[in-house]
Amino acid sequence: MTIKLADLEEAYDALAEAIDRTPPDRRELMLVKLVLLQARDAADPARLRALAEIALQDL
Amino acid sequence: MHQPDATPRRSLYFRYRVHPAAPRPAAGHDHAPVVVVGGGPIGLVTALDLAGRGVRCVLLTADLQLSEGSRAIVFTRRSMEILQQVGAHEPMLALGLPWRSGNSFYRDRCVFRMEAPHDGHDRFEPMLNLQQPLLEEALVSLAQAQPLLALRWGHRVTGLQDGPEGVELEVDTPQGSYRQRADWVVACDGARSTLRRLQGLALEGDSYEGRFVIADIRVELPFPTERRAYFDPAWNPGNTVLMHRQPHGIWRIDYQLPPDASAEAALAPPALRAAIDAQLALVGAAGTAWELDWCSVYSARALTLPDYRHGQVLYCGDAAHLLPIFGVRGANTGLQDSQNLGWKLAMVAGGTAPPALLDSYSRERVGAAREIIAEAGRSTRFMTPPTAGYRLLRDATLSLSLTQAFVRPLFHWRTSRPHDYLHSPLNTPAPAEDGLADGPAVGAPLRNVRLQADRWLLNHRFDGFLLLLFTDGSAAPAALQDAPRHWRARGVPLTVLTVGPGADLDDPEGRVAARYGVTAAGAAFLARPDQHVCARWPAATREALDGALRRALALD
Numbered sequence: 261m262t263i264k265l266a267d268l269e270e271a272y273d274a275l276a277e278a279i280d281r282t283p284p285d286r287r288e289l290m291l292v293k294l295v296l297l298q299a300r301d302a303a304d305p306a307r308l309r310a311l312a313e314i315a316l317q318d319l
Numbered sequence: 320m321h322q323p324d325a326t327p328r329r330s331l332y333f334r335y336r337v338h339p340a341a342p343r344p345a346a347g348h349d350h351a352p353v354v355v356v357g358g359g360p361i362g363l364v365t366a367l368d369l370a371g372r373g374v375r376c377v378l379l380t381a382d383l384q385l386s387e388g389s390r391a392i393v394f395t396r397r398s399m400e401i402l403q404q405v406g407a408h409e410p411m412l413a414l415g416l417p418w419r420s421g422n423s424f425y426r427d428r429c430v431f432r433m434e435a436p437h438d439g440h441d442r443f444e445p446m447l448n449l450q451q452p453l454l455e456e457a458l459v460s461l462a463q464a465q466p467l468l469a470l471r472w473g474h475r476v477t478g479l480q481d482g483p484e485g486v487e488l489e490v491d492t493p494q495g496s497y498r499q500r501a502d503w504v505v506a507c508d509g510a511r512s513t514l515r516r517l518q519g520l521a522l523e524g525d526s527y528e529g530r531f532v533i534a535d536i537r538v539e540l541p542f543p544t545e546r547r548a549y550f551d552p553a554w555n556p557g558n559t560v561l562m563h564r565q566p567h568g569i570w571r572i573d574y575q576l577p578p579d580a581s582a583e584a585a586l587a588p589p590a591l592r593a594a595i596d597a598q599l600a601l602v603g604a605a606g607t608a609w610e611l612d613w614c615s616v617y618s619a620r621a622l623t624l625p626d627y628r629h630g631q632v633l634y635c636g637d638a639a640h641l642l643p644i645f646g647v648r649g650a651n652t653g654l655q656d657s658q659n660l661g662w663k664l665a666m667v668a669g670g671t672a673p674p675a676l677l678d679s680y681s682r683e684r685v686g687a688a689r690e691i692i693a694e695a696g697r698s699t700r701f702m703t704p705p706t707a708g709y710r711l712l713r714d715a716t717l718s719l720s721l722t723q724a725f726v727r728p729l730f731h732w733r734t735s736r737p738h739d740y741l742h743s744p745l746n747t748p749a750p751a752e753d754g755l756a757d758g759p760a761v762g763a764p765l766r767n768v769r770l771q772a773d774r775w776l777l778n779h780r781f782d783g784f785l786l787l788l789f790t791d792g793s794a795a796p797a798a799l800q801d802a803p804r805h806w807r808a809r810g811v812p813l814t815v816l817t818v819g820p821g822a823d824l825d826d827p828e829g830r831v832a833a834r835y836g837v838t839a840a841g842a843a844f845l846a847r848p849d850q851h852v853c854a855r856w857p858a859a860t861r862e863a864l865d866g867a868l869r870r871a872l873a874l875d
Contacts, residue, residue: 292715300725 321475321491328387331537331612332567333452335384340473340493351377352668354501361636361653362507363458367405368661370467374668381475388613389450389535391650397737398651399443401658410457417444421546423730430720431730440768442775479517481630504632512638522622529619529703530576538609554597559702582616619643623688627681640688645698651735656684662848671810676873687738739763747854747867754857757836765850768831781848783812790819791840798861
């Protein structure tokens with residue numbers, strides 16, 4: 261799966277701005293809500309599991 | 320010497336009667352084919368079922384009175400169908416509050432409302448609320464009228480010796496101890512089962528951290544009989560509160576304790592009062608007068624014995640498994656255990672079937688418990704998140720639920736349902752294309768059918784097996800009609816009930832046929848005495864019927 265650089269940069273900014281608009285103690289909650297909304301759109305739980313494995317690397 | 324409490328328990332709505340302790344059995348009368356240990360609903364129903372099948376049994380209960388507090392309050396349709404078989408449905412219907420809907424509230428809004436399925440053919444509503452002692456009282460009345468059942472109040476089991484010839488129980492009573500012999504013992508002695516301890520058996524599974532205060536109060540509230548679940552209320556942040564209406568103006572309020580709270584502190588009157596006042600305020604009833612009836616602390620657990628048969632001892636209900644309350648799985652699961660065991664033990668105790676039949680009890684019901692544990696685990700993880708990750712997801716779901724419909728089904732409260740014994744060794748497997756795909760599967764319970772305004776198929780008294788044979792108005796084959804005589808002579812009650820125009824069960828409009836997915840005459844469903852289908856055929860024959868009965872009785 262590939263994404264054009266311009267789209268990635270737009271997503272990057274959107275995510276950063278959303279995090280900055282969230283009170284610090286609600287950031288985790290907001291991000292989980294966001295992932296659930298993405299999970300609805302993607303309708304692919306196996307893909308979510310695989311992506312979570314990637315995100316778990318190098319923490 | 321056993322000294323049971325002889326002071327009547329306190330209740331705002333139920334008058335406890337203290338029964339005199341039963342005398343010890345006279346010399347020479349210390350043997351019974353079956354002894355049931357435990358006088359709760361599961362023990363009482365098991366003993367009534369066995370006695371109804373002609374098995375003489377003794378029921379030992381350590382107390383002199385019925386259970387304290389409302390305890391099990393929600394009974395499912397399946398439980399009502401089971402209770403109907405022992406004759407307890409009428410008092411239940413007369414006293415209980417039926418209901419169908421569940422509501423989940425978050426931040427003062429009902430974010431999910433669900434109605435339990437209810438078919439026009441069902442006799443009983445999906446749920447019925449009734450306090451456990453009221454059910455027990457009805458069951459005790461039935462037990463006292465049953466000549467084959469000896470109910471012994473104040474008899475506590477203290478020892479057990481199991482051998483191939485039977486079991487010897489050591490029983491303590493206010494008049495001293497005695498030894499009771501039995502061919503079979505059924506342990507219905509609850510979550511803290513003495514028999515389980517005496518046999519050194521351990522439950523397997525998870526112990527969840529969630530603990531709930533269960534408080535029954537008498538209060539006037541303007542809500543219908545429905546399930547009300549409140550998530551993350553301001554007075555109990557992060558936790559869950561459940562409310563259920565009971566008869567006699569009683570409401571059950573269950574609220575989750577924060578992980579660091581002690582049970583003693585939570586049950587202290589000022590803490591309890593503050594919590595209940597806060598919950599009443601949340602539902603818009605601030606300042607309403609109320610009175611406490613009973614309270615307790617419950618831990619959400621999901622544990623089962625890996626085997627419900629240990630020698631001549633069989634485990635049933637909470638003695639066999641501890642299941643989460645979410646989804647009303649305690650007594651409702653126990654009643655299904657009891658119904659599964661009753662006919663099998665009656666057949667084995669009567670010498671009609673080999674003891675191997677009882678292994679199927681264990682296999683079917685341990686399978687049911689494991690399925691329930693897996694299913695209830697989902698509800699439990701939502702109601703009482705066990706880890707930080709689950710808590711975060713639950714909180715994200717609550718937050719999204721205010722605007723996003725797609726997450727609301729996650730509030731689905733999975734209620735106890737009849738288990739389908741799809742993989743039972745007692746089943747005669749049906750071929751994949753038997754033309755009955757719309758009927759009940761082999762292993763599933765029979766479907767109820769409303770035959771007339773006030774007459775249902777499951778009113779049939781299941782004293783044995785039932786063959787539902789669909790006809791087109793012509794007489795059923797003589798070989799099938801003759802089967803009951805043959806099997807009854809071997810100690811196996813069998814009824815052939817023809818269904819069709821002008822048949823035993825007149826079905827001129829084909830209602831029963833439609834409900835069973837039957838399109839051609841000759842089709843048949845064979846139901847075990849617990850109403851579960853163990854074989855079905857598009858065209859039944861005597862040979863197939865005899866084979867299925869042998870298999871269902873573990874005779875092969």
